[in-house]
Amino acid sequence: MPGQGKRKRRQEALNQRLAARTTPDKGRWQVVIETGDKAELRAHLRRLQEARVDESMIRIDTLCRRPVQQSTYQLSRFVPNPSHESGNEQRRTGYRYVGPADLKTLIRPGGEGHSVRSPTDFDEWASLREAEEWAEPFTFVVDGTGTLRLASRRSEHVTCAGGKKVLSAGEISFQHESGKWTVAEVSNQSTGYCPDGSSWPAVAEALDRVGVSRPSGFTHEVVFRRCSSCQQINIVREADFVCAFCNEVLPQDWNVDRLGP
Numbered sequence: 001m002p003g004q005g006k007r008k009r010r011q012e013a014l015n016q017r018l019a020a021r022t023t024p025d026k027g028r029w030q031v032v033i034e035t036g037d038k039a040e041l042r043a044h045l046r047r048l049q050e051a052r053v054d055e056s057m058i059r060i061d062t063l064c065r066r067p068v069q070q071s072t073y074q075l076s077r078f079v080p081n082p083s084h085e086s087g088n089e090q091r092r093t094g095y096r097y098v099g100p101a102d103l104k105t106l107i108r109p110g111g112e113g114h115s116v117r118s119p120t121d122f123d124e125w126a127s128l129r130e131a132e133e134w135a136e137p138f139t140f141v142v143d144g145t146g147t148l149r150l151a152s153r154r155s156e157h158v159t160c161a162g163g164k165k166v167l168s169a170g171e172i173s174f175q176h177e178s179g180k181w182t183v184a185e186v187s188n189q190s191t192g193y194c195p196d197g198s199s200w201p202a203v204a205e206a207l208d209r210v211g212v213s214r215p216s217g218f219t220h221e222v223v224f225r226r227c228s229s230c231q232q233i234n235i236v237r238e239a240d241f242v243c244a245f246c247n248e249v250l251p252q253d254w255n256v257d258r259l260g261p
């Protein structure tokens, strides 16, 4: 048949392109559901389609058993490795507070975290700490001007930031070694702001400005996603992008700021 060879070649090229997007170095296949119930399988597939998951990133395997009635279907979704491409807008404009509204009532003028802008500032702040304070990590935010603000761990991030937008937020601990301050651990653990891991450069810059040695990234990185179905904010563990509250598939990109589907 005329044109058949061409069509076949085009289909092969397309298949190759799709296969290249799901190679093991780009991510991994994660089983969404294994079921013998075709209706259940279709319901899950529909949800993935409604969540606008690319069809080439969805796979259905039939696990054959004898008798045939015991065969099951496995619906998998390809979960790409985090790209750190997300959160671009927040990197520019900052993260707004997304936590419980009642915590906002804790904000008092002058109650913000201690601004640390230089090595002298840091030494001064450090000299004012009680010995037992060092045992716990501190609450930190990088405010809209790129300044590191530190507060005791008991402080809420929203208080530390005076309710304003932040470039990053989390917990941080320091150690003093051979006359030099070093970051022992640092995370983006803030359920008030839920910043993306891509907010790290703002933290790095703020720490460099105060002359504290630091790691090359968060020592503990939290992945926050908002469920587009039930709107709850999830902490994604082990790349398991499924809502803990309603089982819906969670979006790949940082979306905590966005309400609605």
Ligand SMILES: [Zn+2]
Pocket: 227, 228, 229, 230, 231, 232, 243, 244, 245, 246, 247, 248
């Ligand atoms: Zn949900």
